[in-house]
Amino acid sequence: MYVKHITTRRIGPGPTRRAVLAALPTALGASCLLSSTARADERVVVVTSFPEELTTRYETVFEKAHPRFHVQFVWKQSRDALVELSKPDQGGADVYWAPSLGNFPILRDRGAFQKLVVDRAALPGRLGDQLLSDPTGMFEAYDVAGYGIVVDPAALRRQALAEPKSWRDLALPAYAGQIVMPIPSKVGFAPALYDIILQSEGWERGWALISEIAGNAELLSSGIAPTGAVRDGRAALGLTIDFFAISAQANGRDVSFVYPTRTAFLPAHIAITASTGRYEAAKAFVDFALSKQGQKLLMEADSSRHPARPDAYEGKAPYVVDPFTLPKESFFPYDSEIGRRRPGAVSVLFDLAVTERHADLTALWRSIQAAEARLASAPDAEASAKVAEARRLAGAVPVSAAEASDPAFLERFAGREAKDQALPARWRAELS
Numbered sequence: 001m002y003v004k005h006i007t008t009r010r011i012g013p014g015p016t017r018r019a020v021l022a023a024l025p026t027a028l029g030a031s032c033l034l035s036s037t038a039r040a041d042e043r044v045v046v047v048t049s050f051p052e053e054l055t056t057r058y059e060t061v062f063e064k065a066h067p068r069f070h071v072q073f074v075w076k077q078s079r080d081a082l083v084e085l086s087k088p089d090q091g092g093a094d095v096y097w098a099p100s101l102g103n104f105p106i107l108r109d110r111g112a113f114q115k116l117v118v119d120r121a122a123l124p125g126r127l128g129d130q131l132l133s134d135p136t137g138m139f140e141a142y143d144v145a146g147y148g149i150v151v152d153p154a155a156l157r158r159q160a161l162a163e164p165k166s167w168r169d170l171a172l173p174a175y176a177g178q179i180v181m182p183i184p185s186k187v188g189f190a191p192a193l194y195d196i197i198l199q200s201e202g203w204e205r206g207w208a209l210i211s212e213i214a215g216n217a218e219l220l221s222s223g224i225a226p227t228g229a230v231r232d233g234r235a236a237l238g239l240t241i242d243f244f245a246i247s248a249q250a251n252g253r254d255v256s257f258v259y260p261t262r263t264a265f266l267p268a269h270i271a272i273t274a275s276t277g278r279y280e281a282a283k284a285f286v287d288f289a290l291s292k293q294g295q296k297l298l299m300e301a302d303s304s305r306h307p308a309r310p311d312a313y314e315g316k317a318p319y320v321v322d323p324f325t326l327p328k329e330s331f332f333p334y335d336s337e338i339g340r341r342r343p344g345a346v347s348v349l350f351d352l353a354v355t356e357r358h359a360d361l362t363a364l365w366r367s368i369q370a371a372e373a374r375l376a377s378a379p380d381a382e383a384s385a386k387v388a389e390a391r392r393l394a395g396a397v398p399v400s401a402a403e404a405s406d407p408a409f410l411e412r413f414a415g416r417e418a419k420d421q422a423l424p425a426r427w428r429a430e431l432s
Contacts, residue, residue: 099268191343208395215365344413
């Protein structure tokens with residue numbers, strides 16, 4: 001059940017003697033009403049931003065397994081959830097359950113959660129060397145989403161192109177005009193996608209690579225758009241989050257998904273609020289969401305997500321990848337503490353360095369690549385030095401690696417914008 005606001009009942013003055021006597025003939029009805037009210041009080045209020053098709057499924061299966069409790073979902077986007085759950089009474093919420101990498105550590109540090117006890121044999125809380133769950137135990141990884149490339153195999157065959165294996169492959173001239181990629185200031189998952197490349201490659205090399213890939217690509221402004229373009233035959237490759245591609249596969253579309261070497265899987269989390277007055281119900285819901293049964297619901301066609309529990313993958317569909325069995329080189333220990341602070345900086349820099357000058361950037365990279373091809377067959381030291389400098393400038397951004405890892409510097413951004421608009425104005429001038 002979804003509601004817009006969490007409310008509490010007011011209890012008025014006690015009934016008069018006359019009212020009690022008048023009510024005796026309907027005592028049976030009154031007892032039924034009291035029984036119904038008692039059941040209504042055994043609810044669990046869950047703040048979430050997961051889609052209704054997923055939460056409705058959890059509501060149905062959880063309430064069947066736990067008939068005492070009724071789930072009441074309150075849908076809030078990350079910013080609104082942060083405000084609500086930071087209030088003293090936390091808006092009456094019992095559980096916070098959402099894909100919000102930034103909110104959970106902030107709320108933990110504000111004392112908004114209470115400690116969870118989980119079985120680490122079943123829920124490792126990490127993937128390879130990457131930590132997924134809170135090391136202090138205040139919130140737990142519920143699912144993981146992988147980042148990579150959705151592929152139209154038929155389009156690659158028509159173009160006689162190999163499937164890319166790494167992020168760097170996407171910058172090859174052969175893929176020019178075959179790629180679509182999201183704009184991070186417009187698409188929710190995109191800042192994390194590009195930050196994975198930045199952390200994997202290093203800040204300066206990462207921005208140079210993103211810039212060169214963009215020179216091969218069309219920029220899109222909605223989350224489903226990269227997968228939609230590949231699914232519908234308008235592009236061969238799209239940078240995206242895996243559940244869009246898995247959903248397309250589950251619905252019979254001829255697409256595949258590549259997890260490039262040194263990608264990352266980022267978690268959604270679940271936690272019990274510090275102020276809950278319904279701890280038993282809250283714990284029952286969290287335990288169910290993290291159980292093998294609850295985790296398997298993630299892989300149904302309407303959800304198409306990755307469980308954070310390895311044993312939930314038993315009997316999975318062939319198109320579902322178990323990240324716990326991928327080769328170690330498939331991912332790296334992504335630093336979520338820095339990553340959760342970077343969406344604003346990444347979004348602003350991408351708009352300035354890529355989006356605003358995309359046409360010129362595309363022409364510049366084509367010229368650089370053509371010059372490098374000529375120099376490969378006819379070496380010229382002076383020309384090579386000039387082309388190398390052009391390459392350096394084409395992929396440069398006006399923010400250093402030290403600044404990009406400094407929490408104080410990253411605090412200069414709110415959401416996906418700079419707090420001080422003089423900052424992007426100065427950067428725009430430096431890039432021009």
